[in-house]
Amino acid sequence: MWTTLLDLLLHGVMWSMLAVGGSNVTLADIQHYTVETRHWLTAAQFVSFYSITQAAPGPNGMAVALIGLQAAGLPGALVSTLANCVPSSCIAFFVGGWFEQHHEVRWVGAVRHGLAPVTVGLLASASFVLAREIDINAMRIGLTVVCAAIAFRSKLNPIWLVLAGAMLGLSGVM
Numbered sequence: 001m002w003t004t005l006l007d008l009l010l011h012g013v014m015w016s017m018l019a020v021g022g023s024n025v026t027l028a029d030i031q032h033y034t035v036e037t038r039h040w041l042t043a044a045q046f047v048s049f050y051s052i053t054q055a056a057p058g059p060n061g062m063a064v065a066l067i068g069l070q071a072a073g074l075p076g077a078l079v080s081t082l083a084n085c086v087p088s089s090c091i092a093f094f095v096g097g098w099f100e101q102h103h104e105v106r107w108v109g110a111v112r113h114g115l116a117p118v119t120v121g122l123l124a125s126a127s128f129v130l131a132r133e134i135d136i137n138a139m140r141i142g143l144t145v146v147c148a149a150i151a152f153r154s155k156l157n158p159i160w161l162v163l164a165g166a167m168l169g170l171s172g173v174m
Contacts, residue, residue, distance in 0.1 A: 004072040005079050007038070012064060012083025019088050021119030023061025027126035030064065031133075040071040043133045050130065055162060061085070140174055 015026040034040045049066040068080030135141045147161045168174045
């Protein structure tokens with residue numbers, strides 16, 4: 001169990017440091033490592049853990065707590081949660097203030113502008129990983145495309161799309 005806890009700690013810190021733009025940008029790597037490399041959970045469990053934490057109040061990255069719980073029980077949940085929250089929070093606290101004070105410096109603006117496409121690319125890869133795991137038939141693919149179009153084109157709160165998808169899933173249509 002100690003090796004699993006150390007593994008959760010080291011990878012959690014790495015994912016925390018890479019979470020430029022939020023924890024969701026690291027989902028593709030988290031899924032690859034926890035499902036395909038370590039086999040701590042199945043692809044369906046990963047999607048379920050992510051979905052549960054998105055529907056629940058709290059930070060976006062709380063799926064790591066469920067992953068840690070699955071991998072090493074309560075100590076795993078605590079280690080993975082702290083490893084994913086503390087490093088990026090410290091950076092945001094200490095570096096964020098400095099960046100705000102020096103926003104007029106040219107290289108600070110270049111760093112900010114350079115990180116934007118990185119964040120978009122990481123979010124796109126995370127979206128692809130999630131869609132690949134759940135879009136297993138034409139109906140689900142269609143629902144994903146329709147929801148993406150609605151989210152992109154309207155100001156509708158995404159929770160309504162999540163609820164509609166949950167209702168379709170519960171009804172057995174999907």
